Amino acid sequence: MLTIHSDDHRLHHGAGEFYRGRIVPCFEMPARVEQILASVAGRGLGPVVAPVRHGRAPVERVHAADYVDFLASAWDEWCALGxxxxxxxxAWPAHDLRADRVPDHIDGKLGFYSIDAAVPITAGTWAAVQASADCALTGAAAVLGGERAAFALCRPPGHHAGPRAMGGFCYLNNAAIAAQAMRDAGVVKVAVLDVDxxxxxxxxxxxxxxxxxxxxxxxxxxxxxYPFFAGFADETGSGAGQGCTLNLPLPWGTAAGAYLAALDTGCAAIAAFGAxxxxxxxxxxxxxxxxxSHFKLESADFTRIGARVAALGLPTLFVMEGGYAVGDIGTNVANVLEGFVH
Ligand code: Q9C
Ligand code: ZN
Known part of the structure; x- marks a missing residue:
């Protein structure tokens, strides 16, 4: 399986995040990708290639242009303050506050364009974020070109980033950008399966x-x-999209048995959709x-996840999201990919 990776991820390295009343070193750190890369190479999973630059157009198919402008200029605006x-x-425009205008000051913009504080912006964040989206887009192009599967080793991750907001270590939604690129290339029905x-x-x-x-x-x-304010089972889509969203929330302590049963439910829905x-x-x-996090999957269980995804028989792009047990992250990711291939 082709892996797409850029060293530019290292340019994004936040110093700290809030955790139980303290600022602690960021859980979302560069070492995560280094470990995954080592495991992908060690298992002989296939070639590792650099991403092709795709620019802003495919990004703006899912994100608002003013939000992308904000990400591109936030560090310079921040530094202008010294x-x-x-x-x-x-500070956020929650509840009865004004969410109908974009603040002029960078402190206000940071809150306007975010859902939480877990999104440090550093000097190299924008470069890393663009490279991460390019990894997803290059992976999508490989799958569209006939590859059975590809692995976009994205960092920073993306699935908490909405059309106009960053959050939860995410800035651009790499998976959504890739899914939209597949649609724009003529794939009529695309599914996103989120196992983060x-x-x-x-x-x-x-x-x-x-x-x-x-x-x-x-x-x-x-x-x-987290994210506390979305992901409940009664969120099923709206308008034309009614029935095209499936949330399977699971309790703390969920282990392989219940997890794989829910995965089967998700995969069956994707097959029924006709992706x-x-x-x-x-x-x-x-x-x-x-x-x-609070689930209880063991490393061997990730191989089974890969096998079940493969059983869908679809051209598949894996897009890296979370995982913070740095010593085991390489093993766990490589197990998913190996389970898919075998
Ligand atoms: N400070 C992803 O896995 N809350 N994001 C962390 C500890 C944010 C996770 C709480 C978790 C975001 C891509
Ligand atoms: Zn996560």
Missing amino acids: EIGDALPY YHHGNGTQAIFYDRADVFFASLHGDPAVE QALVVSLGVDTFAGDPI
Whole structure:
């Protein structure tokens, strides 16, 4: 299987995030990708290639232009204030506040264009974010060109990023950008299967009212888990997209038995939808050893996930999302890919 990877991910390296009342080192760190790359090479999973630059047009098919402008200029606006730390949001237009105008000040813009504070912007963030989207787009092109499957080793991840907001370590929604590129290349029905531990609120929002892209997600129950405000079972799509969103929230402590049963439900829905291509938002933060998550999958279970996805028989693009047990992340990701191939 082809892997698409760019060293530019290293340009994004946030210093810290809020965790239980303290600022701790970011869980979403460059070492994650280095570990995955080592495992992909060690298992002999196939060639690793650099992404092709695709520019802003395919990005703006799913994100608002003013949001992309914000991401591109945020670091310079932040530095113009003489700041030295990472740019971080701290004020949001929640509930009865004014969400109908974009603030002039960068501190206001950071809140306007985000859903939480887990999105540090550093000097190299925009370059890394673009390279990450290019990995997904290059992977989509490979699958469209006839490859059975490809693995976009994206970092930073993307599935929490909505049409006009960053959040949860995500800036551009790599999986959604890839799915839209498949649609624009003529694939009539595309499915996104999100197996990250967290609900893919951004991907859901992007496709919520559409009948051409099916979104299925298995995740920690948002009643007790980030992102808290999306991912409930009663969110099933709207308008033409009614019935094209499937949320399968699962309780803390979910292990392989219940997880794989839910995965079967998700895969059956994708088959029934009649998808002709598949994008998998591949998070491995469902692992028992993940430091910020509460499922109980073991490394061997990831091989079974890959095998079940392969059984759909669809041209498949894997897009890297979360997973924060850095010592095991390579094994777990390579197990999914190996389970798919074998
Ligand atoms: N500070 C992905 O897995 N909340 N994002 C972290 C600890 C945000 C996870 C709480 C979790 C975002 C792509
Ligand atoms: Zn996650």
